[in-house]
Structure formats: C-alpha cells, structure tokens
Amino acid sequence: MEKDKISFGHDFLKMLGRTRLRPGGGLMTDWLLNQVQIDKDMHVLEVACNRGDNLIRIYTKYKCEIIGIDNDPVIVEQAKENIKILDLDKEIEVKNMDALKLDFEDETFDLIINEAMLTMLPNEEKAKTLKNYHRALKKGGYLLTHDVAVENESEDVRRQLSRFTNMNVYPLTVENWNRLLIENSFRPFSQRTGRMILLDRDTIIKDEGPIGAANFYKNAYAEGNRDRFTKMLERSQNTKISYIVLASKKEN
Ligand SMILES: C[S@@+](CC[C@H](N)C(=O)[O-])C[C@H]1O[C@@H](n2cnc3c(N)ncnc32)[C@H](O)[C@@H]1O
Secondary structure: OEEEEEEHHHHHHHHHHHOOOOOOHHHHHHHHHOOOOOOOEEEEEEOOOOOOOOHHHHHHHOOOEEEEEOHHHHHHHHHHHHHHHOOOOOOOEEEEHHHHHHOOOOOOOEEOOOOOOOOHHHHHHHHHHHHHHHHHEEEEEEEEEEEEEEEEOHHHHHHHHHHHHOOOOOEHHHHHHHHHHHHEEEEEEEEEEEOOOOOOHHHHHHHHHHHHHHHHHHHHHOOOOOHHHHHHHHHHOOOOEEEEEEEEOOOO
C-alpha cells in the first residue's frame, strides 16, 4: 500500500501487519465467541469482516455456515484472496455490503458478530444498524459486539479518539452501549470491559504470533512509519479508552 494513501488508523496498523484491529485484541474476540455455544448447524454473519481473519478462524474452529460483509470493496477482494489461498472459498462467502443496508432475508442468521465498527457510526446510524441486525437474526439469535468505551462522551474525549483513529468516531459509555442494545430489542447477558489493549506488546504477540509481532514492530519502527506509530502509541497510552465486549440475545 502506498503511504500517502493511508488515511485511517486501522489502515495504517493493517499495513504494519496488525490483522486483528479490535480494542480488546483477539483475546476479547475469543472471550466473546465463548459466550455462545456455536455449532456447525449455525448460520453466522460477520459484519465488518475486513480481510477475513475472523471468518477463517471461526470457520476453522466451528465448521459453521459463515458469511462476511464489509463496505470497503478493496478489503473484500483481499479477504476473498486470503480465503482462496487457504482453499476455503467454497466454505466462506464474502460480500461487499454496507451494514446500514443489510441485504439478507428476515431471520436468516443464528449469530452476528460485529467488532470495531459500530463506534465509527453516528448514534442514529448505530440504531439503524442494530435494527437491521435484529431483523436479520432468527428468534433468540445472538449478537456479539466489540467496541470502544469511554468514561464520558464529551467532545474532548471524542476528539482524542478521533485523532488516534484518524477518522470521526462516536464511542459510548458502558452504560450507553447497554442502553443502545436494550432500546433496539437486544438483551445483553454477558459483558466485559477494560483498558484498550490493541497496541500492547503482549496482545500483539498473542494475536499475530511471535514472528508476526516481530515483523509488525520492524515495520512500525522503520523510517517513514516510526513517527506516526510512536504518536499513535502515545495517544493510546494518554487517553482513557476502554474496550467493551457484549454478548446479547435478540428479544422479540
Ligand atoms: C477497525 S476495522 C475492524 C475490522 C475487524 N472487524 C476487526 O475487528 O479486526 C473497521 C472495519 O469496518 C468496516 N466498515 C466500516 N463501516 C462499515 C459499514 N457501514 N458496513 C460494513 N463495514 C463497515 C471497514 O471497512 C473496516 O474493515
């Protein structure tokens, strides 16, 4: 990827070799998935699948029916390529689709997982998206979300986080994430929150493996990337950003 085309924080981290771009790292994704008994008969949708990392991991572990969507057509092509390299293109489908215009029949899925995306949407779009998830889930279906949580929703906190991600983001407090889900007919039944660990060395080693992590740091501190990476690291250490993972069930 050409450097001057890199705009968002998540694109930059991805270019450095970070594959799991969630505030609670892969650790919290694993925790989330463990809140539900997933089996091979389940129909699973991942929204904001990016380059297919979760899709591949979930299919490999559970052998369930799985489809991923992302609204970035370039990323969707990369996901398809990764899946094809692993010869899983018959098992895992990926589509270019916007979560705000979810184009699936009513009550199609048993489970929807959506990480590090809702935070990017203004509040009215978050609600619209949740309504779409509610419609596309079967009765009693599960929604697993992983997002950024803040202590307060002041403009100052929002601006700090927007500088970190280099895009407009709209994080909520733990209380308001819960409220948003409840107002859109979901019942949160299990949740965790803690300091954002996306850029912690231990998380990077766990998520990317030792060799992947070493490559990541090699890229991060290479000339041309070092200044931006160091600034991101400082910002992540100086802001009070947390992750929140929430497992919810569709209510009628
Ligand atoms: C920070 S990345 C997170 C990727 C992945 N879920 C993860 O946790 O590693 C955000 C992703 O959301 C996608 N995205 C943003 N808005 C979207 C929307 N309205 N519908 C579908 N995907 C969206 C972006 O293209 C990007 O791949």
